[in-house]
Amino acid sequence: MDEAIFDFLSKYIDLTKEEKAILKEQNLFKSFAKGTVLLKEGELAKECFFILKGCMYSYYLVDGEVKVTEFFVEQQPITPISYTTKKPSEYYLECLEDCIIAIGSEERTEELMRKIPRLAILGSCVLEDEVVSQKTKYDNFIKLSPEQRYKSLQKESPELLNRIPQYLIASYLGIKPESLSRIRKRMHDNHNSLPI
Amino acid sequence: MDEAIFDFLSKYIDLTKEEKAILKEQNLFKSFAKGTVLLKEGELAKECFFILKGCMYSYYLVDGEVKVTEFFVEQQPITPISYTTKKPSEYYLECLEDCIIAIGSEERTEELMRKIPRLAILGSCVLEDEVVSQKTKYDNFIKLSPEQRYKSLQKESPELLNRIPQYLIASYLGIKPESLSRIRKRMHDNHNSLPI
DNA sequence: CTTATTTCTTAACCCAAGTCAATGAAAAAA
C-alpha cells in the first residue's frame, strides 16, 4: 500500500532498492479519522503531505461560509502555501475520509537530501507541475460557466462525484448547493427532451 | 533603464559586476508596438519574457470572445505554459502598450547557466513565487464576488485601472463591460448616500 | 479643428444563481 509513494516518485526519478529502503524508514505514515483538520486558518504549516489513502479538501471560511478550493486524493502531494511562505495559513485542510498520509517536514527533507542528493531535482519538477496545473485550473474557471464547470468535472474526474458530498462540489464550482441541484435537473430534463 | 532586470534579480541573488556584464551582452532586448501578439493560440512558445517597459496581457478566445487571465507590467517575468510543457499554447500574449522586453530561450538559458552556474537556484525561487501568487489569485477569485474583486483590484493595484481599458478589466474580473459600469455606478451612488 | 474610431455609460428586458423555507431522502447515531 505504501508503494503508492514510489509510484508517484517514479514519474520523476528512478530509485534503487537501497534508496527506497532509506525512504521507507524515513517517512512517517500516519492515520487520521474523517473530519480531522490537519491545518487551520492562522496556523503555521510545519508539514507537507502525501496522500496514500483517502481524500482531503482545502477551504476558506469567509463570513462563516465554506469556500472549497481543492480536493486531494490518493497519490497527490499537498504543500500548503503556509509551508512555503512561512506565514500563517489562510485556509483549512481537512480529511473528507479516513486517511493514511505521509508527512514531510523541513528537517526530514533536509536529512533525506543528504542521504539521497539526487532527490534535489525532484523539487523543481514537482513545482513545475504544480504551476502548470494551478494555472490551468484558474484559466478553466475563468473560461467556463458554473454549468460548464460541472460538466467538465463530470468528464475529467467522475470519481470525485461519487466520493464527495454535493454541497462541497457546489462550493468548489463556485455556487450554492441549491444551484447545483437545479443544474443537474436542467441537464436531465434537456437530455430527455431532445427529439419528439 | 535595462537596470530593471537587475532590480528584479536582486530579489533572489546578488550578482557581481562581471556577472551583470555577462547578462547584459547575453540578453536580447527588443521593442514591440502596442497590439503586437507575441504568442498565439496553437503556437509553440520557444521564448519566455521579462518586461522592462510597457504592459502585456494574456487571454483566451472562447467562441470569439476575449477572456483575459492576466496583466503583466514592468519587472514581471512571463513564462508561457507552452514554454514549460512544450505543447501548443491555448492562449494569446499581446502588448497593451509599446513595450521593451528581454527575451529568453532554452539555448540562451543553457549558455547563461554555463557562464554563471549560481543562476540555477534562481529557477526554483521564481517557480516557487509563481506557485504562491498563482494559487493566491485563484483563491481570491473563488472567495470574492465580481464587485468585491473590483474593489480588491482597486486597492491592490490601482495603477492598473489607469493604464488598462475598462472592458479588459471587466473581462479579467469575469464579467462584461456593462456590468463593470453598473458596479462602478452602484459604488458611487452608495458612497454618496451614506448619511443624510 | 474636424472626423473616425474606440471605449464607456445607460436603459430595458431576460435569465441564472442567490435566498429563504419546506420537504424528502439518506446516513449516522442512539
Next chain:
DNA sequence: TTTTTTCATTGACTTGGGTTAAGAAATAAG
C-alpha cells in the same frame, strides 16, 4: 430499529450579471 442529523431537492421570490441597442465621452487620425 428507531431516532437524529445531515444532505439533497423543490418552489417562490429577489438580485445581479448577460444581452441588445443607443448614445456619450475620450482618443486617435486626418
